[in-house]
Amino acid sequence: MQQPTVNIIGAGPAGLNAAISLAKLEIKVNLFEKQDKPGGHLSHWHSLFPNMYDAKTLLKSTINNIKHPNIKLYTSKNIKQIKRQNNQWTISSDQNQEYTSDAVIITSGFNLFDATKKEEYGYGIYPQVITSLELEQMFNKRSKWPFSEEIEAPKAGFVHCVGSRDTKCGNNWCSKVCCVKAVKQAIEFKKLFPKAEVNCFYMDLRMFGKGYEELYMKAQVDYNIQFVRGRLSEASPANGNKVNIKAEDTLMNRPLKQNLDMLVLMVGMTPAILLNKQSEHIDFVKPKFQQGFITPVDNYQSIISQDTPGVFAAGTCKGPASLIDVIQDAKATAFEVLEYLKKEKEKKAEILEKFNMICAH
């Protein structure tokens, strides 16, 4: 019997880990990536919460692992559609190339929220206002600080929940990782500028993961980072290349203002694609307001729908998740795919047996 093939769409942490797991189980994998390099959002990170693990080390080791004889990586391939044909799935890229496989895993991940939509924060207008992604690039020394090098004690603010838990943006969900990412980035910033003053503006602090709450306490006690409960109403330009921020300190029951050298917006996760399900094919389209994340049949499996057997989803395309959760989900999905392929093989063998019996008579 022929070796089964699985097509994986998206070579971020979910796609890479699913591919590695399947390859180890003697299954052939075609891994498709829209960008010219695998890695997804992980390639932008400097260090990872909660243990400050070096992101480049993890990325390198993961990409090394996909150099496996069972894995074929296709970069710069934008997948537009998957089609059902004779119990198999054919995926087609925008260059009209087609690849057939026995199962498909969608690991298309997320897009970061477009911070210009929250006009009151002035992203894209004031150079001091940056996103969490841009701050990570500054840690990576890929770009410069938004304030002068002469400033020894910069004042920085972090705004949590930008584009998350916000019905006006159509994003009702919590993006989960921004709380702890802000804590991690604040600590990293304090390490680089020990005299800096850092305030985090939050609605709730959701330290759900292992070691997150401990990191939060560390930020308070060891790095004296201040947490202010209340959202920013606006940012405006102030004297001396600063931005003035206004917020309500809901614990103090009073308004608050401060001039900052850097304002970091913790941008949330938004869906990257929307699945448009037709009878014999699924189209990948741009998500509209309030829609996008893939909802599997139930929360305990990765199969996306009862009438599309063999199509699975893993990672943040199903909704916001931390890197640890994504890696575990990808590995679990790989096992689900293996079970599915086994069942299909048994079905085929049964049919063949029946056919042979009929022929023998």
Place this chain on the structure above:
Amino acid sequence: MCPLNFGYSVSEVKVIDLNQEKPVWLKKIFKLEPSLYRCISCGNCAAICTAGHFTEMKFYRLCLNAFRGQTSELKNNAKACILCGKCQFACPRGVNIRHAIMLITQIQQP
């Protein structure tokens, strides 16, 4: 000299200005009792406080005011504490409340 009376008054500015530098004595309190940084304003200390039944004593609010540099009422409010120490048993984050209160009431403010 009698101040001029215009027949109206202007209310005090309520905005917390974080641009203002914190007084040295306040910084000293945080240095001598760094466990203050652990406070997350959960209110357990105030819920259990005996003095709080009769006065404005709420330790977490003292802590918050200190964090925001609002010092005008700090020493006065801290004086209501009877140092019974129940709050310290209740605090989930291990703030050394009694020591902090002692520091606030005893440190010389200019």
